[in-house]
Amino acid sequence: MDEERKIELIGQVMGASHVFCSAVNEMLERTLAESSQEQLAMSQVRLMLLIARPGRRFKVTDVADFLNVTNAAASRAIDRLVQRGLVDRTVSAEDRRAVDLALTPVAEKLLEEFTTTRNHELLRLLGSYPEGKLRRVVELVDELSVLLLDPEMDPDERCLRCGIHFREGCVVRDVLGRECVVASGLYGTEDDEEQPEVPAAEAS
Numbered sequence: 001m002d003e004e005r006k007i008e009l010i011g012q013v014m015g016a017s018h019v020f021c022s023a024v025n026e027m028l029e030r031t032l033a034e035s036s037q038e039q040l041a042m043s044q045v046r047l048m049l050l051i052a053r054p055g056r057r058f059k060v061t062d063v064a065d066f067l068n069v070t071n072a073a074a075s076r077a078i079d080r081l082v083q084r085g086l087v088d089r090t091v092s093a094e095d096r097r098a099v100d101l102a103l104t105p106v107a108e109k110l111l112e113e114f115t116t117t118r119n120h121e122l123l124r125l126l127g128s129y130p131e132g133k134l135r136r137v138v139e140l141v142d143e144l145s146v147l148l149l150d151p152e153m154d155p156d157e158r159c160l161r162c163g164i165h166f167r168e169g170c171v172v173r174d175v176l177g178r179e180c181v182v183a184s185g186l187y188g189t190e191d192d193e194e195q196p197e198v199p200a201a202e203a204s
Helices: 003-036 042-051 060-067 071-083 105-126 131-147 171-176 181-187
Strands: 087-091 099-103
Touching: 003 042, 003 105, 003 131, 042 060, 042 071, 042 099, 042 105, 060 071, 071 087, 099 105
Parallel strands: none
Antiparallel strands: 087 099
């Protein structure tokens, strides 16, 4: 295949990926608005799902790294959830630099309602799609995602922040066989014991 035809095909792949991401985001925003009566934004759901992970303590810098925002933005995001009564925040007795964040019962109920509504909608839309095709899509998209990483980037900084999309595991680790710094810091290494399941969330 000559270069012109190859770049045209790659462009079609990129375009299809953008369309798919837009469709996923639209579906998630729709189900979130329905389940929370428009009380939550998707960025808040991401942060709440991070806080819901069991057995973890977070510094503001950890949250910032996870969400790929500045420390100030991470701190403001936490403040807003605390002010709304969705998160309890206390200084860690073990590490004064860290804070212990926990969801309130109200937040837990909102997350449960969102997860239930989202899962129902996903099954309605994609429940009849062949499982083999779904697995193959995951494999192909993961391979392409890793190939698009900057090859000149420090290997220890190559991170797709899979946890933002609440993928259990690390795409970089799974495809390249390399431990991800953010993955090991925020949701454990490959050798860690399994943690209780956390509701999977959204996509891109």
